[in-house]
Amino acid sequence: MTGENLLVAEGLSVSMREGETWIPVVYPGDMAIERGGCTGIIGESGCGKSMLCKTLLGLHDPGKWQVRGQVFFDGERVPIEADDRMDAFRGRRMSMILQDPLSAFDPRMTIGAHFLEGCKGKQKALRRREAVEWLGRMYMPEPEAVMKRYPFELSGGMLQRAMIALSLMGEPELLIADEPTTALDSTVQREILWLLARLREERGLSLLLVSHDLKVISRMADWIYVMYAGRIVEQGPVNVLLENPIHPYTKGLFRSRPAYSKERLTVMAGRPPRIGEDTGGGCPFAPRCPQADAACGEGDSKLERADEDHFVRCRHWKGKAGL
C-alpha cells in the first residue's frame, strides 16, 4: 500500500446468536482503507459484505450479534462495541449509503425534512441552503423542488443522489457505499459511479465500495478484497488481482462477468455455504473448487502472502498462479 491508511481493522469478526451459541458470520480478518482511495469488496450475495460494513459503523445490536476485533480510524480507536459513543463517528467521520434508496428514506417525510432533521429554529434556513447546494453538487435537477418531494415521488437514481448528498452533509472522510448501484438501471449506474469517482477526486473522499459486480469494482477500486463465506479469500491492488488472480474463487468470479446485471452473480456451479452450515472444518470453497483435493478437507487454510501486497487464502496457491 502506497498512501496512508485512514481506517484499519484488525481481527474483525461478527457472530450471530443462536440460542446459547454464536455462529460466525464474518471470520476474523484484517482490512485497511487508504486515505483518498477507493477500496472494493467483491463477493457473491450473502458472503458477509454488508455485515462487515455495518460492523465498521458499530451498527450491530449486541443482544443478537457479537463483534470482535479492533477498528482504528485516523489512528484513533473506534468504539464499535459502544453504540452510544459511535454517534460521534457515524455521519461525521464515516457515513454510508445503502443499496435500496427508496427504503432508506422515511416514507412519511419529504426529502427536505430528512436534510433538516434535528435542526431547530434559525439553523433551519442555513441548513436548507446547504442541502440545496449539496443536491446541486450531486447534479440533481431542480434541487429546490426535490426538497419538497416525498421519497416515492422520485426515481431510484434521484433518490441515490439525494442519499449521497444526505450522507455527505456531515462532511465524513469515509463513505461506505454498499451496493450503491445494484438497484439502478445501467445508465443511472454509470452516472452514480461517475459521481462517486468525482467526489473522490475533488473532495478527497475515501470510499469503501461494496459490490458483487466485477465491472463496478474493477472500474472504481484501487484495492480489492474478495470475500467468500464470511472470509477474505484474496486481496491486493486491483491491477495485480485482475492480471494474476490466484484463488480459484476469484478466478471464477472474474471469468463470469455480468455486464451491469441486477441479478445475483452466478459464478461456477454450486452455491456458497449458508451461515452456520457445516463445512466439515475444511476450506469452505472446496466443494465447488475444480482443483480441490483431499488436503482441502483438512482444516481451513490461512491468508498467506503470495506477492508483495497480494494475499490469498488457499493452501495450493503456489501451483495456481495465472488464469
Place this chain on the structure above:
Amino acid sequence: MIRYLLKQMLGLVPLLFLVSAAAFFLIRLLPVDPATAYLNSINAPVTEESLQLVKEELGLEDPVPVQYVKWLGQVLQGDLGNSYQTKRPVTEELKTDLKYTGILALAALVWVLALSTVFGILSAERANSFWDRLIRGFTFVGAAIPKFWLGFLLVYLFSLKWGVLPVQGATSLSCLVLPSFTLACSYIATYTKLLRNSILEMKNQPFVTYARIRGFTRRQAVWRHVIPNALLPVLTALGLHIGGMLSGAVIVENVFSWPGLGRMCVSAVAARNYPMIQGYILLMAVIFVAANLISDMACAALNPRIRLGGNK
C-alpha cells in the same frame, strides 16, 4: 380526495337499504308479537279484542312488505316512527341514548389511546424485560376476558369491596370510569400487541438504520422514525373498530345500567318495540359506515403516498 369521498358515500347507499330491509324483516321473525308484548308490559289482559285493538293502533295490520314500504317512506323523510312504549319519536329517544353511548365510547377511546401507546412502546422498547412480559401477559388475558365478567369483577372490587367508585348509573364522572375501562380492556390488549409488533418490525427498516448511520441517537431514531410509522397501522385499525366498540357497549351498558343505546336496544327487543329496534340498527349501520370512512380519510391524511396519489 373529495370525489373519492363522494364515490365512497354513494356506494354505501345500497348497503344502508339492505341493512334496513334485513333489520325490518328479521325482527319480525321473533317469537311473541309486539301486541302481546305490549299488553303484557302494561299488565292488560291478552284477549282477541285487545290484541286487535293494539295491532290497529301500532299499524301491524298490513302485510309486512307494505309495512316496510310505509316505514321506508317515513325514514326517507327523517321520521323513524314513534316508540311503542313511550309514544315519543324514535329519533328523540335515540338522540339522548346516543349521547350517553357516545360519552362512554369516547372515554373508552381515551383509555385505549393512552394505555395501548404507553404499553406498546414500553413493551417494544424493553423487549423481553420484566415489563414486557407483564404487558404481554396482560394482552393475552385482556383480549380473552369476557366484558360482562370483567364488568362484574371490577364492580365487585372497586365498588363493593373498596367502595371507591359507584356501582352503576350515570350521574357523575366517576360513574364513567368502570364502564369505559370495561369496554376498552380488550381493545387496549389488541392495540398494545399490534403496536408492539409494529414497532419491532419498523426497527428493522432500512430508514431507521440509515438515521443511525447519519449520526442520530437510538432515542432520536425511535421517536422520529420508528414510533410515528408504527402508529399508522394502529390508527387505521382503530378507525375500523370504533363501530365495533359502539356495539360492544351493549353488554357494558347493561352491566352498569348505563342509559345508552345498548341498554335501550335490549329493552326494546324485550318489549318487541319494532320502531326502536329498527332505528337502532339503522343508526348503528350509519355509524359503522361513517367510522370506516373517517378512518379511511385519516389514514390517507397521515400517509403521503395515499394523500398525494388521490390528488392526481
